[in-house]
Amino acid sequence: MSSTSTHDLSRRAFGGAVGATAAAAAIGTAAPAAADSAKPAPERDFRAATGRRSRRPNVLFVLADDLGWADLSSYGSPHIRTPNLDHLARQGVRFTDAYSGSATCSPTRFSLYTGRYPGRTRGGLAEPIADRSAGLEPTHPTLASLLRESGYETALIGKWHCGYLPDYSPTRSGWDEFFGNFGGALEYYSKLAGDGSHDLYEGDAEYRDLRYYTRILTERASEYVLRDRGRGHDARPWLLNLNFTTPHWPWIAEGDEEQSAEITRRIKAGDRRALWHEDGGSIEKYRQMVEDLDRSVGKVLDALRRSGQEQDTLVFFSSDNGGERFSHNWPLAGNKASLQEGGIRVPNIVRWPARIDGGQVSRVPVFTPDWTATLLELAGTRPHPAYPLDGVSLAGYLLRGERPPVRDLFWRVRGERALRRGDWKYYRGRSGRDQLFDLAGDIREQADKAAVDPARLADLRAAWERTNATLLPYPG
Template sequence: MPEISRRTFGGLLGGGAAAAVAGPAAAPAEAAERPFQARTAASPTGRPNFLVILGDDLGWADLSSYGAPHIRTPHLDRLARQGVRFTDAYSGSATCSPTRFSLYTGRYPGRTPGGLAEPVANRTQGLDPRHPTLASLLRKTGYATALIGKWHCGWLPDYSPTKSGWDEFFGNHGGVLEYFSKLGQLGDHDLYEGDAEYQDLRYYTTVLTERAVEYVGRKHTAPWLLNLNFTTPHWPWLAEGDAETGAEIAARIRAAKSQAEISNALNHYDGGSVAKYTEMVESLDAAVGEVLEALRRSGQEENTVVLFASDNGGERWSYLWPLSGEKFVLQEGGIRVPTIVRWPARIDGRQVSHEPVFTPDWTATLLELAGARPDPAYPLDGTSLTGYLLRGERLAERDLFWRVRANRALRRGDWKYYQDADGDDHLYDLGADLREQADLGPDRPELLAELKASWERIAAGLLPYPN
């Protein structure tokens, strides 16, 4: 077994060893993890299917396998035991839309005009249909592609998953909707099948789960990509038994006379609790469990890569300890997210990885696993993890970069450069200080200047924010 490094030790302290925190569904022996090591001999297999599942505003420690003391997520914990749990995985940004841009394109959100929106909030913003995407590139190589759930990269008539490479779409275009009526952030109905409105007044997580179960259970004649994007546990804070509260929120949306009033109704400022949030996360876990069981029954489990992650850090009711910050900021709590990968045909289970990775890496990885090539006119910003996952190749040290209007951040190894909303620069050693409390900038000014200069070199190649 490899020697445990300082970063590994810090990751175990920060993430919580699964043996200590896994829910009651896992016996201690079953939950024990070991440092990641690629399988030395793997039987060849055809091109895999890809099931990419996103939670919405799910915090880094909101799963019991990541340390939540009060939330039980047996299905996602089991998924982690069957694959690799990443402790140092990050979203592409600190908010919904930019991270989705980075997943769909494999590039920094600031490469495209729509990615500058934090988040996409009106009909003029979106992912240009001419831009290559994970789906369009896979489709060129013969993959079937579908997106079920939250798109949040633009509204009709100009933007839609079906305009950007997905053969099928069932879900919502916007960033938030009331879970029963399906009224969205623009105040209108936001549940679609393809480009046509679809009516279903049941709890949204249930509806999406049924669609995903149907998709993975089909008799597919080609490898497939399914992006399954839940809105759970994003506000409004509603669980399956809260239809009456949902109706009250829907009534406020219908009565709203401004965009601000619609947003206030959906944000549900007067609702929610730790108990309600727990119920929502546990319903997400149950939904994932249903989809994974359908995958098992279909006979496709062995050669399907399942990637589970969140689109950004948690907020309000999320359990983020020991991280600082939350959604919208580039402290660890805003961008470090739970991430699990399972591929029974090629990757052993019960493993934990402390390698720093972020959303664009997964785009590059899935493309390589499928034998698809990026468009040379749109070079990827992510690094494929295929060599690391399948052959045990060492990942070269590199810079992970984030930019939002209010913050900037860059990680290199254990070191993190962070500039806060006041424009003050900070330097943290995440291997020793996961909570980002000990600013080492005054002690290491040369390193701080070096990382800041690297951030500025990358930022210089991105689009400027509009005034």
Template sequence: MPSHASNLSRRAFGGVIGASATVAALGTAAPPAEAASEPAPAERPFRAAGRPAKRPNILFILGDDLGWADLSSYGAPHINTPHLDKLARQGVRFTDAYSGSATCSPTRFSLYTGRYPGRTKGGLAEPIADRSVGLDPNHPTLASLLRGAGYATALIGKWHCGYLPDYSPTKSGWDEFFGNFGGALEYYSKLGLAGEYDLYKGDVREGDAEYKDLRYYTRILTERASEYVGRDHGDKPWLLNLNFTTPHWPWIADGDEAESAEVVRKIKAGNAGALFHNDGGSVEKYTEMVQDLDRSVGQVLKALKESGQEKDTLVFFASDNGGERFSYNWPLTGNKSSLQEGGIRVPTIVRWPARLDGGQVSHEPVFTPDWTATLLEIGGARPDQAYPLDGTSLAGYLLRGEELAERELFWRVRGERAVRRGDWKYYRGKGGADQLFDLSADRREQADRAADEPALLAELKAVWEKKDKELLPYPA
């Protein structure tokens, strides 16, 4: 197993397996890679009390454009995120977790399909900006496969995988949808990039009335998600994809009605770039939005606990890509849209009280398609063999103490390419130079080792080019 990886302790109805390695203690504001270690619990045999392990509910939470170090548990010195820090202390915090791509919709494609975005036409849009493409309703998804295995499914929040009438969550495996179709919306008016009202309850077809709710969007999503996790689902386990838009631009926090009105005025005046909010925002405003996201997650987790389902619910939290203008990414280089570390390395936390011990840190490199494969295995759903997954299930690593074989993580965006194997990363940016970085010594990607390791550079470059040939070409 690579030296950077750490085994984890696993809980199975009171028994712990695979606990011979050390686990890192989680301090609330500890620097990401320097946490102290402590002995793992003593190894005990796996026991399931004479019954099969219960399939968990799955609460999969995404922040939007949240940077890798934007949580205090990941090193942010000025942002206080006690609820997400507590979630990390109760589960596993991943230091080397990545998004499936560097922008919104391709990463969502990689999560919903478990495949590289470039496998599908819709995944080539970086991100989707019009109605010409989307997630093909005939393509199997995390939701459709889990629903076929007996799960209730819902998506609350940002979809960004295509527009009606051809594309929507309810056409791709989710029983319920409440949220927005586009990549961004103004938090009060719900106006999208084209000035349209973008809040839906299910599919709004011709002749149906739009669903109107002009309260602050994060409050609405939090309320809806809290209701869903507290609902009686009968004997069915459930999957809830909770996709916040926070802290995506425009930089409008709860209570900023005056700023909201100004942005809306510009949208209605025909300013096509008003939602990008290039004339607004600040580090302080961004901090306020991230802390509001943290409180909102805390409220949903409180509702989950009060429902009595906390123990048997796997909670996952991450961002859809790296941070934006006001994000705190230190020491990483790059931001959203780039395949540098700051564009794709994201905060990632997993908690499952029935099966995973808390207070753990994993340095294993993982990325979005891995979670699709993992959740399908844990949920007892079989992938469709006609659409092979590109991710690796982490269930064995997390729950059975199995080692993860060394492999390559692959990314492609227009003008950039990247491969990570172990501690090494091959990267070519828009400048066209092939670079090689040892991330164990240089997370900031400043010491180019290409000249020192020409054979490794050539090998990883060949890996990228071979994989690239399997994918659809970008449209001209």
């Protein structure tokens, strides 16, 4: 089936409007999980079922950092084993044509938190944020602020990377709680940022814990989902954004304390490139970090199961952009920071046992802002009219058997542009040459069709230009 095919996604029959009326909707009991296997689930026709009642879902949105599209065994990695994430995929829907909102860390986070293109906001123009001059304005509505207004508890654990104190913080943008780091990277044990500052916070106060960072985040997230909030329809729903820094550089796995000490020493000596770890890392070290990420997600999911909330929790897993250096991106071309497929195509898994049958694969093109729109609909709230979304809700596709949305996916970074429509992708790289690719047969973007289909190229280029004209210009 091509990526433009319509899929009738398996769902628990929704029985009416999504969101605040969900408690009265009749839906089906969860299907048994598919048998464990390292192989990707086959694409299939999707099924519907009817049965039990639902409530607005809790939301656990797990974001990896610089994880490539093919770095999970369920996405084809030949050497990395990710049994927990593979099992999550078998319990829900694995998207093959999912994209990040941008090609680097902070712009994609802007697109998730706002549901809009990064270029709609001044802070989103930084690719990525590297100083304290820009951030997500607290006056801008966010996924967290809108869900909080509709009755959700909200928390962000892990990497924020949407601005620094004193002007920017998750607690100023709709999250009730924050525990994590503000910047784009930190040393996993000392918690030092590249400029030598300490970057681990609880709320807006510095927090000291010299254990391995991924372990700390896993414990905090597990504690959050295990909180006693009551049971059944009277329990207050929650949103947890769990943003790991794994497998972002520096290339340090748990137990690499000597390597940690050396990088920490260099940071304290004023080496601002120390965190980049350009003289370190390996494919084997990267494998260890990704497999540790998988174990960590598994522990949080186990805590969710023990809490009794698994059925009514919508779990997302994705990455903020494509892979870097040691990532297994094959057969995609390009990597992080590029608008080639390897820079923006990411793993994307969605599970909601109460509403979506497992063992499914979707080839519908989707990208980060779509999940913001989807979650707002499921929560029974609407975006602020002054800040219209660029993503579209997939709730109808996932839950009501509607046709998937047909629209363009748009990206812009300094020096590059891209637009996907169906199977076709318009791309201009730093060479300045317009290119056209048919992704249905050329996922690697090697057969440029610009000369043989100039009309299509002109149409897609014009569509890109129309959207770009609505965005803020880059500063000079």
